[in-house]
Amino acid sequence: MRRAGYRWSVRLLIVEDEEGLADALRIGLAREGYAVDVATTDGEAREKLALTAYDVVLLDVNLPDGNGFHLAEDIRSGAAEGPSGADVRILMLTARAGLPDRVRGLDVGADDYLVKPFALAELTARLRALLRRDVRAASSVLRVGDVSLDAARQLAHRGSRELSLTLKEFAVLRYLMTRADHVVSSEELLEHVWDENADPFTQTVRVTVGTLRRKLTVDDEPALIETVIGRGYRLRSRPPVAGTA
Numbered sequence: 417m418r419r420a421g422y423r424w425s426v427r428l429l430i431v432e433d434e435e436g437l438a439d440a441l442r443i444g445l446a447r448e449g450y451a452v453d454v455a456t457t458d459g460e461a462r463e464k465l466a467l468t469a470y471d472v473v474l475l476d477v478n479l480p481d482g483n484g485f486h487l488a489e490d491i492r493s494g495a496a497e498g499p500s501g502a503d504v505r506i507l508m509l510t511a512r513a514g515l516p517d518r519v520r521g522l523d524v525g526a527d528d529y530l531v532k533p534f535a536l537a538e539l540t541a542r543l544r545a546l547l548r549r550d551v552r553a554a555s556s557v558l559r560v561g562d563v564s565l566d567a568a569r570q571l572a573h574r575g576s577r578e579l580s581l582t583l584k585e586f587a588v589l590r591y592l593m594t595r596a597d598h599v600v601s602s603e604e605l606l607e608h609v610w611d612e613n614a615d616p617f618t619q620t621v622r623v624t625v626g627t628l629r630r631k632l633t634v635d636d637e638p639a640l641i642e643t644v645i646g647r648g649y650r651l652r653s654r655p656p657v658a659g660t661a
Contacts, residue, residue, distance in 0.1 A: 426547065426587075427451040427469070427608065431461040431484065432476045432509065441474070444536045449583030450543075451610055458482025462496055468607075469499035472546060474539075475526070477510040477517070484508060485524050492525030505546045509534075560596045561653045563632065563640065565589060574632055584609065585628045592641065592651040601648035625649055 428445060432438040433456050442452045453468065455461035458479045465473075473491065477484035488506050490496040506528075508521040513531045521529045528542050558565045565572045565586075572579040572589060581589065587609045592600060602621040610620070629641040642650045 426471045428453070428472050428474060428543075429461065429464055429468075429470045430454045430474045431456075431458075431479070431487070432474070433457065433478070433480050434476075441536075441539075445540070445543075448540055449587060451587075451608075456480075458484075458487055461487060465491070465496055465498040465500055467498065469501075470504055471500075472505040472507060472543060473500075474507050474509050477508060477512055477521070484510065485520060488521070488526055489524040507539075507542060507546065509539075558590065558593045560593045560651060561640070563589075563593065565593055574634060577634075579631050581628070581631065582624075584624050585631070588624055588628055589632075589651075592649065596651050596653045599644050599647045599650045604648070 428450050430438050430441050430452060432441065432454070435456060438454045438456060442454050445452045453464055455464050458481045475484045475488055487496065488508070491500075491504060491506065492502055494502045506526045508526045508529045509532060510517070510521075510529075511532045518529045527546055530539060530542060558567070562575045563573070567590065570586065572581055572586060588605060591605060591608055605621050605625075625641060629639050632640050640652050642652060644650055
């Protein structure tokens with residue numbers, strides 16, 4: 417997550433060589449609404465960081481081909497180049513509970529340090545705490561026309577009406593609100609709101625946007641979310657006049 421501009425969608429990279437744990441974390445965090453990718457080696461993690469913008473890296477210390485401390489240091493120094501930037505959040509996950517290791521982790525650039533074994537509830541609480549730092553630095557509330565979205569409290573309204581949204585619908589709405597009046601392609605939504613395991617040939621984006629559009633629609637007003645044929649979707653900051661393009 418870049419301090420200068422919160423993306424309002426949260427994508428995580430888990431760097432963990434214990435495949436069972438990595439898979440359990442991926443499933444648990446996906447259920448919390450995060451888009452989650454997994455790397456099991458230092459090399460794989462660097463490849464993913466070079467290609468994808470992540471908000472948080474969950475980083476194990478002991479990797480089969482490297483060291484999490486070194487990777488964290490390279491991320492912070494800019495040596496591990498990629499769209500995430502040097503100020504992506506880093507949460508170390510490790511069995512090393514000693515004070516020297518915890519101090520080293522924080523000194524090389526980790527934002528937090530969680531010792532294994534840990535409960536998923538504590539991990540998600542620490543993630544929320546990391547993400548709130550940037551929410552407070554900018555604003556936790558987005559407003560586009562009469563639509564408001566409170567990221568900190570996970571609430572969305574159109575006018576005075578609270579919207580009952582799924583986690584994925586909430587994430588799509590956040591992303592579209594940050595790009596109001598601009599066309600966002602299905603590919604862009606898939607990249608930023610879903611994870612690398614999402615099938616680009618499924619209808620998941622179309623279905624999610626469709627249900628979100630219906631939930632946003634008030635009475636007989638034209639929908640706020642428009643389908644731009646062949647290009648993607650656009651959230652209008654003002655409802656279009658009925659009968660006009």
